[in-house]
Amino acid sequence: MIEILHPHDDAARITELRSHDLVWVDGWESALEELQTLREYGSAAAGSGGAGPISFDEADLDASSRYVVYPWRRTVVRLPDADLFYRLKTTRNRFLITDDEQRRWESSPIAVAGLSVGGSVLNTCVLTGARTLRIADPDVLGPSNLNRLSGSVCDLGVRKTTLAARRALELDPYVQLSILPGGYTAENADGFLCGAAVVVEEMDDLRRKIELRVQARERRVPVVMVTDDGDGVIVDVERFDLDPEYPLLHGRAEALSGVSPEEFDDPARRVELAGMIVGDDITARMKHSLGEVGRTIPSWPQLGTAATLAGAVGAMLARRISCGDNVSSGRAYLRLAELA
Template sequence: MIEILDPATDSAQIEAVLAPGSGYTLVDAWELAQSELAAIDAFPNIDGAEPGNPVTPRFAVFPWRQAVVKLPDSEQFLRLRTARNRYLIDGGEQRKWSSALVGIAGLSVGASALSVCALTGARRFRLADHDTLGFTNLNRLVGSVCDIGVAKLDIAQRRVLEADPYSEITPFHAGYTSESASGFLGTAGEPLSVLIEEMDDLAAKVDIRIRARAARIPVVMATDNGDSAILDVERYDLDASYPLFHGRADRVEALTPEQLEDQGERIRIVGGIVGTDITPRTRYSLTQVGRTLPSWPQLGTAATIAGAAAAYAARLIVCGHALSSGRYRIDIDSAVLGARAGRAQRWNELDEATFLETLAQR
């Protein structure tokens, strides 16, 4: 989507793109970058880079912005981008995270996870999503009305590349499919370091886990829960026999994609995966899908928290921290309101069968 031009080899292209009438505007960030690098170099060397190394300029061309940015080379740019991560993420962790290959399938909560991964210094991604931005997405996706109808994947790519033009992104615009599975997971090449799975399609969620487990790729999933989130971690890298969805979806591996579309099976499987230990308002909202709500209820608070949790878990895994398979709850209601107050809503009494049936019709 962008070009990175080197004055040593691409001078003619740089001159052409900056010529009067080209339509491109130059953002000259070169002097500011040099001054900030000098400030970093004034402190003891703790990031493994040698202070005083030559800093060479590059020109990043952003067609959708009609802009050209003059900035440092990749190594020095990363030093600038991660300077304030020091000690919170140590040098060894930062190098592992920046070189990791992170897969994200589904770019609703996945878009939030992608943003946090990139902000903390991850640079290499495979992204899969087939959907476009709609108006109802704007309650939880950072987007613009100018981008209505634009592929969510393109919007996500642009955000990452504008923050770090040296990021490597491989897009899968058709989303995750059985046909694209090998390329996305990297089973025939470089495998993903970690997979963040945030798709809606049940058959795809099952298929990607079966393949990830066979390839020993760890899977992270975060689910909205009112204003809070549920984090699921499946460490297939540590245990190739670990059950899909922690065993909460009994017999799911034996079902065909067609059987996964059966309403009865969906009620059983989705009910098992999501469970009933969710906020009362979430439970009530889910019973209203198809009645007074057009689709799955979600909030920007939950999408942001879920994305941050998924990105954090992915980084822990990549950096070698002891994060076990299991379900983890990030409960902002209890943290802010207290355990009892956070659960004391007026929509507590819901019919269980109606609730599970609504889940299956998602």
């Protein structure tokens, strides 16, 4: 989706690009002052990305530079190389996230299936320094997504995977992305799940929700799910890495074992089945809204407040699990309404 060009090895390509009608941004203008400040603090404050002094030649910044081409923006950005950029990007994480945790988080493969709420999770993962990402979603951006998904009316009809990838690459062009534009399926489970530190599951398809967990449990990959509940969030963690016998969705998936394909495809029945997984401990307004699905509204009601909160919670859990924190299987609730 992007080109990352070396100023010397790719000089001919850079010269060619200069003949095009493109916007050129020099990221070194702001990066240089910040890197100089970090270098003055010494190696102990060199940044969250790793130990050792920050090294670059101010007289020849191209030696530590890359030119990043963003075709959808018709823009070329000159940036510090991957290591220097990461130190800059994560320097304010330092001590809130230890150096060892930041290194682990940078290299931990995080898989996100479903990019509505999952898009918020993915974005927050990249903000905090995740760099190895797998994303899956078969849908395109529609107007009704814009109440909870960061996007633009200019992007209507564009695949959600494309939009999520663009956003991640604009935050950090050095992220490694594996993209499944057809969404998660049993057929691509190996590539999506194997070796993942955490999978964040945010799909609407109930059959695929269960199938993903079956496959994740076989591969001992932990699963995190964050579900909208009005302005709050329901948080589910399944540590299949620690307990490969842990029941799917804390045992709630058993209620779906006898459901026919036709029932899964019926919109009203599908919401009823989703309610069986979510349970009765939801807000009164959510209960009322779910009762209107198939009557006055077409699908599961969601708010941007909950999607944003879910992004922060899902990303935090993915990071903590990846870094070896003691995060247990189970369900929890975050209810913003109770703060008032």
